Amino acid sequence: MTAADKPKAGLEDTVATSSAICYLDGDRGVLAYCGYDIHELARHATFEEVCYLLWHRRLPTRAELGDLQSQLAASRPLPEPVIRLMKSLPQGDGMDALRTLTSALSHYDPDARDSSPQANYRKAVRLTAQLGTLVATSGRVNAGGGPIAPDPVLGQAGNFLYMLTGERPSALATRAFDVALILHADHELNASTFAARVAAATLTDIHSAVVAAIGTLKGPLHGGANAEVMKMLLDIGASAGVEKAEEVVRARLARKEKIPGFGHRVYHTEDPRATHLRQMSRDLGQRAGQTTWFEMSQRIEALVKAEKKLHPNVDFYSASTYHVLGIAIDLFTPIFAVSRVSGWTAHVLEQYANNRLIRPRAEYIGPEYPQRYRPVEQR
Numbered sequence: 001m002t003a004a005d006k007p008k009a010g011l012e013d014t015v016a017t018s019s020a021i022c023y024l025d026g027d028r029g030v031l032a033y034c035g036y037d038i039h040e041l042a043r044h045a046t047f048e049e050v051c052y053l054l055w056h057r058r059l060p061t062r063a064e065l066g067d068l069q070s071q072l073a074a075s076r077p078l079p080e081p082v083i084r085l086m087k088s089l090p091q092g093d094g095m096d097a098l099r100t101l102t103s104a105l106s107h108y109d110p111d112a113r114d115s116s117p118q119a120n121y122r123k124a125v126r127l128t129a130q131l132g133t134l135v136a137t138s139g140r141v142n143a144g145g146g147p148i149a150p151d152p153v154l155g156q157a158g159n160f161l162y163m164l165t166g167e168r169p170s171a172l173a174t175r176a177f178d179v180a181l182i183l184h185a186d187h188e189l190n191a192s193t194f195a196a197r198v199a200a201a202t203l204t205d206i207h208s209a210v211v212a213a214i215g216t217l218k219g220p221l222h223g224g225a226n227a228e229v230m231k232m233l234l235d236i237g238a239s240a241g242v243e244k245a246e247e248v249v250r251a252r253l254a255r256k257e258k259i260p261g262f263g264h265r266v267y268h269t270e271d272p273r274a275t276h277l278r279q280m281s282r283d284l285g286q287r288a289g290q291t292t293w294f295e296m297s298q299r300i301e302a303l304v305k306a307e308k309k310l311h312p313n314v315d316f317y318s319a320s321t322y323h324v325l326g327i328a329i330d331l332f333t334p335i336f337a338v339s340r341v342s343g344w345t346a347h348v349l350e351q352y353a354n355n356r357l358i359r360p361r362a363e364y365i366g367p368e369y370p371q372r373y374r375p376v377e378q379r
C-alpha cells in the first residue's frame with residue numbers, strides 16, 4: 001500500500017459509488033433529489049411524490065401517484081403477530097424497537113422469498129408504508145393507548161399523526177410533518193444509506209439492508225442527534241430563559257463537548273434542510289403559543305456560529321418542531337427512519353440493479369509480520 005492509498009479518516013471526501021439519486025454540494029449548500037432542489041420540493045411536493053421520484057428518478061403522473069397512494073394505503077396495516085411482538089417488548093429506546101420490529105416484518109412479507117426487481121420494489125413500498133405505522137403505533141402503545149388502524153383516506157404524514165394521537169391532525173400539522181418527511185428522505189451516502197448499500201451489495205434481502213441502516217441511524221453522531229438536541233433544551237428548561245441556554249452551551253463548549261444538531265461532514269455552509277425546519281419551528285411555536293424552544297434554539301445557533309463557526313444541521317430545529325407538534329422525544333429518531341426508508345430503499349434498488357460486492361481494504365498498522373507463535377506456557 002503506497003502513501004497515496006492512505007485512507008482518509010472517516011472516508012471524508014471519498015467517492016465510494018456512482019448514484020443517480022441525490023446531488024449534494026456542501027460548499028453551496030445545495031441538496032437535490034434526482035435534480036429537483038430540496039427547496040422546490042419542500043414548497044410544492046408531497047412525501048408520496050418524493051418517494052416516487054427517489055424510486056423512479058422522475059415525478060409521477062397523476063395516475064402513477066394515485067397508484068402509489070393506493071399501494072401505500074394497502075400496505076399500512078401491520079401483521080397481527082408484529083403488533084403482539086411490539087406490545088411484548090420492554091419499554092425503552094424507540095430505535096431498538098424499530099430495528100427488531102422491522103426485522104420481524106420480513107417474516108410476514110408476501111414477497112419474502114422473491115428477490116426479483118418487481119418484488120424488491122413492492123417490498124420498498126411496503127416497508128415505507130409499514131415503518132410509519134410501526135413508529136406511530138409504538139408511540140401510542142408506549143403511551144398506554146391501543147393501536148389505531150390507518151385511514152386509507154389520509155396520506156403518510158396525516159396517517160402518522162392520526163395513528164399516533166388518535167385525532168385528525170390539522171392541515172397545518174399535516175403539512176409541517178409532510179415537509180419534515182420530504183426534508184429527511186434522502187441524503188446521498190450518509191452513514192445509514194452507506195450501511196444499507198454495503199449490506200445490499202452482498203445480495204442479502206432488502207429487509208436486512210434496512211435493518212442495517214436503522215442500527216446505523218440510531219447513533220448520536222447520525223440520526224440520534226435530534227433526540228439529543230431536545231434533551232439539551234429540556235435540561236436547560238423552558239422557564240430558565242435564553243440567557244441560561246447560552247450559559248449551558250458555553251460551558252459545554254468550554255468542556256470541549258459537541259453540541260448536538262451542529263456541524264456536518266459535507267456542508268460547510270447552511271444545511272438547506274435547516275432553513276425550512278427553522279421556519280417550521282418558529283411558525284408552529286407561534287401557533288401553539290410555545291415560542292420558548294425556538295427562541296432558545298436561535299440563541300444557541302447564534303452562539304455556536306460565533307464561537308465555533310458551525311451551522312445547525314437537519315437535527316437541530318427538527319427537535320423543537322417535533323416537540324411543539326406534541327411528539328415524544330423517543331420517537332424523534334424513529335421518525336427520521338419513517339422518512340429515510342424511502343431513500344434507503346431507493347439506494348438498495350439502485351445497488352441491486354448494478355451490483356458489485358463492496359469490499360474495501362484497510363491500511364495495516366498492527367504488529368510487524370511475521371510474528372512467531374509461542375505455546376501458551378512460554379508467553
Ligand SMILES: CC(C)(COP(=O)(O)OP(=O)(O)OC[C@H]1O[C@@H](n2cnc3c(N)ncnc32)[C@H](O)[C@@H]1OP(=O)(O)O)[C@@H](O)C(=O)NCCC(=O)NCCS
Pocket residue numbers: 010220221222223225257258259260261262263264265266308310313314315
Ligand atoms: C456531524 C459530525 C459527526 C461531523 O463530524 P466530522 O466531519 O467528523 O467532524 P469532526 O467531528 O471531526 O469535527 C471537526 C471539528 O469541529 C468540531 N465540531 C464538530 N461538530 C461539533 C459540534 N456539534 N459541537 C462542537 N464542536 C463540533 C469538532 O470538535 C472538531 O474540532 P477540533 O478540530 O477542534 O477537534 C459532527 O459535526 C458532530 O458530531 N455533530 C454533532 C452530532 C450531530 O448533530 N449529528 C447529526 C449530523 S446530521
